[in-house]
Amino acid sequence: MMSKSIPSTLTQEQIAFMNDKPLILLSTIDAETNTPNTSAISWVKAYSESAVRFAVTSNSRTAANVKANPRVSLTMIGLGTVSSIIGHAKILEEKMEGVAMPLVKIEVQIEAVFDSMFWGAAITQNPDYEKTANVEKAKALDEQVFAALLS
Secondary structure, three states, X not given: OOOOOOOOOOOHHHHHHHOOOOOEEXXXXXXXXXXXXXXXXXXXXXXXXXXXXXEEEOOOHHHHHHHHOOEEEEEEXXXXXXXXXXXXXXXXXXOOOOOOOOEEEEEEEEXXXXXXXXXXXXXXXXXOOOOOOOHHHHHHHHXXXXXXXXX
16 A cells, blocks of 8 residues: 655645735743643744744744744644644744834744644634724735745
8 A cells, every 4th residue: 555645835726825824823842831821823934835934022932932943843734624734934034124013023934834623624714803803904014024024
């Protein structure tokens, strides 16, 4: 029996979905406790089929975790399934240029993309979220961050 090969890149459909502001879960290893840590992130862009970029606040636990251990997993819920994106993270900028908030730009070089949905089921509705704090300010900040992620 042939084993199924594991993709090491995103599909065009996954890239389009990731670039449409989905809710993404980021898993890192905590720098202090050496235990798994999962955070919901929204400033995420597929930079290419083999790289994903995201931004987090400069003083966040996530930034410290990536510095201590670059192994990460991104979980994307959508397109009828759950995808786990495994890779190595690298801090590209300690302070993102052109962004009004102190953010770190991080790039993940993708090593594997797994379908993580349990057998015999499908996601029937994509997770949705809305910004609840100063919506106009949030929209302006989002635009700055997304532009900076792709530069």
